[in-house]
Amino acid sequence: MPAPVITATSLTKKYKEFAAVDGISFEVAAGESFGLLGPNGAGKSTTMRMVGAVSTRTSGDLSVLGLDPNHFGPEIRSQLGVVPQADNLDQELRVRDNLIVYGRYFGIPLRQISKKADELLEFAQLSDRAKSKVDDLSGGMKRRLTIARALVNDPKILLLDEPTTGLDPQARHVLWDRLFRLKEQGTTLLLTTHYMDEAEQLCDRLVVVDKGTIMAEGSPAELIRTHSSREVLEVRFGSERNAVVAERIAGAGDRIEVLPDRILIYSANGEAELVKLTEAGLDPITSLVRRSSLEDVFLRLTGRSLIE
């Protein structure tokens, strides 16, 4: 494994008595793509801010590129590209000028950043909007501009806090492709997400975070293998019958999970489970057999679904 570029040990952030991040430890290797997966309020953004050297940790140790953020904030940040959860572009400036001023913060000479800005606009498919006011862009365009902006300094590490929230499916796939290319060029990615498919697509390794602590860690495949079954049978009986049926099939599969609108039956063979159900005379309104996903891992670990 290559050298870690981020090392967090018992990293903690408290707001008064409340621990938003409660002693988490992880390492991210150079060139790796590492995800923080968790529900609202899990402490993902707080962790990102600490790694981004803008928020001081309450306790624990943190090293980014071998430097302590408490003492080397500007140095660390000179090597990061940051995509915050909420866009913070300058609405008063035009699209291209946003990239220019941002590049200047890293001390990049005007002429150089000028060229870079055009490349990045191309990358973000915003070349024809270079002179638009940021205010006039759509949400997805703003997001793309924010991501382009994070690349002005050719960052070693890219911190992406819910990068694709608010993007349409096509834009998401384009972005995944771009991120994948950056990863191929050796950029380390640290990202947070609510989306399972995103985590499965982008992350080599991830941690599931809940209430400021790490619930599980591993590659998406490992996590699914360890904490779920190969397949899942989803059946709906209508909201009234769900609970009643659930009692009758209590032993089915490896495990069952009762949600307000459906029942999930975890098993190596979903089809077989469905046959058993029909044989027992229980006819679901709808049924679906699918591969197990990180969503299931999350449900298993926390007893809650990821997106409420």
Place this chain on the structure above:
Amino acid sequence: MTVNEARGMRSVTEAAREVAIRAGAKPRRWGSWYVAEHRIRSMRSYLRTIIATSIGNPVVYLFALGVGLASLVDRNVGAGGVQGVSYLAFVAPALIASAAVTVAAEECTYPMMMGFKWNPIFYAMNAAPISGKQIANGMIISVLVRMVPTTIIYFAVMLAFGAVPSLVGGLLVLTASLTGIAVGLVIMPYTASIQEDKGQMAMIQRFGILPMFLFSGTFFPLSQLPVYLQWIGWISPLWHGTQLGRVASYGLAEPAWLTAAHIAYLAALGVVGWKLTQRVVVRRLNK
């Protein structure tokens, strides 16, 4: 892991560390200026308004007060004038200082409030290598960049109106700017800490700037006020700045210690405000 692998690992981190330390040097040194550069780029979009008001303001004020009101005052006061000079010369140092204060107050308010909330560029700067202190410094530099030229234009118009007896009065640009930035820096720590816009700017204008404008020996010497109101002048940076300007412009006779006190008072407000602003900005960014 073999020893060689371990060594390889260390050197990769070591190299990245070196690169980071080198890349941090420039923003550490010049960060404040980058922030100012950003603000100046934003000002370009309202440059025309800035220029129009910088020229229009002094023309209107000097015409109304200096020519209109002055003719009335001079006729009544007689040949000696106010403090030995024409009313126009008397009021001009106050007007230029007030103009500097107005611009500084404006630039120290909206951009500070915006930068944290409605157009949260400060967080973006801070995610790049810029520190909170540099953000505060850069904002202050940009206030000066807008205020000093405004003051110079004001002075030029004053010259055209014959409101400055001698060219030594050029010092008015300095005294007015000092006054402006002192007031601006008193306001700045407050505006930097505002979480919600509840019309604080209008409050500052109505209950801060306007009364200060009226009771700082602007239109008449402070000694004309009843004693129990004179304290307003003593604590008012505008009064100190105006008196200082009068010393510079037409050699108003006052003890040297008092002149020194004007400078010291304004400088002290400025330094305290500057340090407080830095503190507020740093705290607010570190969430």
